[in-house]
Amino acid sequence: MALQPSRDVFITCAVTGAGDTTGRSDKVPVTPRQIADACIEAAQAGAAVVHIHVRNPETGGPARAPALYAEAVGYIKDSGVDMVLNLTAGMGGDLTLGSVEQPLPPSGSGTDMAGASERLDHVRQILPEICTIDCGTMNFGEGDYIMTNTPAMLKEMARQVQALGVRPEIEAFDTGHVLLAKWLKDQGLIDDPVMIQLCMGIPWGAPDDIATLMAMTANLPDDWVFSAFSIGRNQLPYAAMAVLAGGNIRVGLEDNIWLGKGVLATNGQLVERAATIATAMGSRLLGPAEVREKLKLQKRW
Template identity: 70%
Template sequence: MNWEVFITSAVTGSGDTVSKSDKVPVTPKEIADAAIESAKAGAAIAHIHVRDPETGAPSRDPKLFAEVVERIRESDTDVIINLTAGMGGDIILGGVENPLPLNEAGTDMAGATERVQHVRELLPEICTLDCGTMNFSHGDYIMTNTPGMLREMARQMTALGVRPEIEVFDTGHLVMAKDLVKEGLIEDPVMIQLCTGIPYGAPDDPLTLMSLVKAMPENWTFSAFSIGRMQMPMVAMAAYAGGNVRVGLEDNIFLKKGVLASNGDLVERAAGILEGMGAKVIGPDQVREKLRLTKRG
């Protein structure tokens, strides 16, 4: 059991949730406000994607990231900024009989330096590194992260002094994470996010969670989350397994059946679960000390 737990709020994500809930933030102001709302509710970390303000579609425009980060840093609320670096590895095949040429409408492939551009310009305390290639049950879509790409992105993140949060979607991704650490591309303290419940990745049951936890070195710091209705049960499981937690509208849009949530609602619910278990929810400064983060802005 982890008795001092930090909460990450994943405030918007890149999925098709905008059409399902009017509470999902879209514009830079809305995304920044959601991060601040989450912090006031008890989140120490805000995990941030950006979206096209006109369409709500996922984006990796550095200018959008810059506006979000500037708004958060200029606010009177302290929260650790964790920017996604997962965009730019999207492939959509042309179909099951003719995979090539690729579907240009959804394919978005970028080099390592371009994928880390916004991290280089804004220097958040944390950024994500999706540690493997993954199917998401979306037809011909593949999230693509080759070993070469991951090694170069990890090298650049570490050189910038930004802590990579290694996103692990399945057991083999932990093998890659261990290689990155062994090769000196990621430095201690190592930070892992266990991403469960996503179709064709690691299931969100207790046995799978514990197998992932037992496969990690004991000195690694980890969080875990699941999606949809399993978001809150995973809060309890993650803390009981010795980890930290992630909630937010990236992963689940409901507070309960039929009731749409805000990010603040989900953080408050998670904090209540943790406190009910006897755990203390810790804030940004304690997390910075734990993970040796450099406060920016």
């Protein structure tokens, strides 16, 4: 198969996520102000898209309160720095079973199950250009936590996102998730151009080896726009992998807190490194306006 690297590439920066990384790096943003500043830093370093989770400002733990999103986005808008806003809609699908002997009732610690409309409250209020839909259910870690997204839930979330005029970014953590995304498209619930993120190397999803990435990209329709990333130390090598595979790049502290061995990164540094990799490979970085045109996004601000 002939190599078809991307010649025009955009970078997404996932600035904080919901994982337990705040105790391992003081550079992971927590408050709405810190999250906004991280987005601004990433945009100024070359990211066209910023992917936003929010956290409890007091504990640093995961949160999904619309007021926290509104505060962070307000700071971004006030800055005047242009970027495409991509808000997660993954929160609210978290199930932690009680134990291996008594799985029910679920554990109150780590379980946050919400309906489709509630999971999209912040999207409905803010109307970002993009929001994510985690396209599948899978195990995470070594305990009893399950990321839970049933086909019925995904259909309803996709329907509501489509009605809002927001572009969904499908998050595919395994090969079957790509098939689910195709099924949602066949239902008429995702408009063109379809945008999909290949999330590699997350236990127990698709491994981040070259063969698995190529298998996933080979199953994508030619007119879909995809990005790919891996977690941890393979995040920056995957910037090159994504370009070589014909896709776009995602980096950020959601997926990796290191710039190099023993060196903690900022979001801006990760974006700068990814930009250097892409441009050294002969690719041109797309800015926010070009990404809006490519993805037919509706700018709201």
